[in-house]
Amino acid sequence: MYSYFLTIYSLVLFASDVNAYSSGSPDAFCQYDRLDGRNVILRPGHNVRPRNPAPHGYRLETGQFNPKSLRVTLRAAPNDYFRGFFVQATRADFPLEAINRPAYGTFRPLDANSQARRCRAAVGGVGGITHTNNRDKNVVSFDWYPPASCNLGNVQFVATVVKQYNEYWVDVRSPNVTGIGFQGERGILCQLYNDPFNTGIQQEVIRLLSQQQQQQGQQQGQQQQARTAG
Template identity: 25%
Template structure:
């Protein structure tokens, strides 16, 4: 009888921690699934993340595609964010969210800053639209994804190529350089 109760308890606990519906807010920063007895794979990911642009400006949208390599198994789960290169938090937000395939999460108090799977259905392709913030200047970004093939097998923090920011970044040194350049220009004109 005790063995039966223990077995039922183990099955219930595993079901609760696998998050097939994508409710993984506790993983916002680390992007590591709560599969405590398993570690991220160290081999190259058979899944990739690609984008439709190599540059972006404030307010621009980018299409992000998650895809299994040819002859690779489909993936069950994912967690997707945009981050500044070497950044630790999500930036921007996802728009036009397909709620059948994904669910939006409000990581780092940013609405829709993260997407994860809506169910454990297998998928070989997923597409999303991301929007850069309109009220701030970001540096270069990458899309970061954790792919879950199945409960014990996942690849953490798979990066897209770098997307270069073409928005002006107003730092003190940039502003100082601009003032000096303008002063030299006006001096040249008056000579």
């Protein structure tokens, strides 16, 4: 339990940053030192502005949700292509540029065209998924895993799609996905997941972490006394 809380405490914030890499965003793309230094709009470092809105042929589609995962597909129009991408799950209809925009869950690739990325997060491992090469792609699919036993409400997937260096789009969105996760009362950890920048909830998690540390120290002391007495 202590290690679980320690992981949560060390992952209090999340970030999103996409750079111009043909083999996908680098491992450290979503690590950051300051909250105001995050690239929350998922814009790659191409030194050109996105060409929004994206053509209708670029779509993020979702399959049927099961208790553990959801199939997500990024698709171009027939006879069209994309080369790079980054996809993340967020709260439905939440502005992409909002500094407090949350990110949810982790991704698992289904083929050699995608790779998962891990980011700092409110609870557990949160991340996104990106490309592995700059070959032309018409469709790519992957599985998304929400946090266990958390009621996230409505979720939406958001993508940055790159066709070539000077031609890319941000804020490509899926339809809303409803009824994600456990439907019930949220504990403190799920509250932090849904509101990752709430300082009151953060302080409560830190208090629980300190409590766990004290309990672990007491247990270790008792075990040491028992060994000495024996």
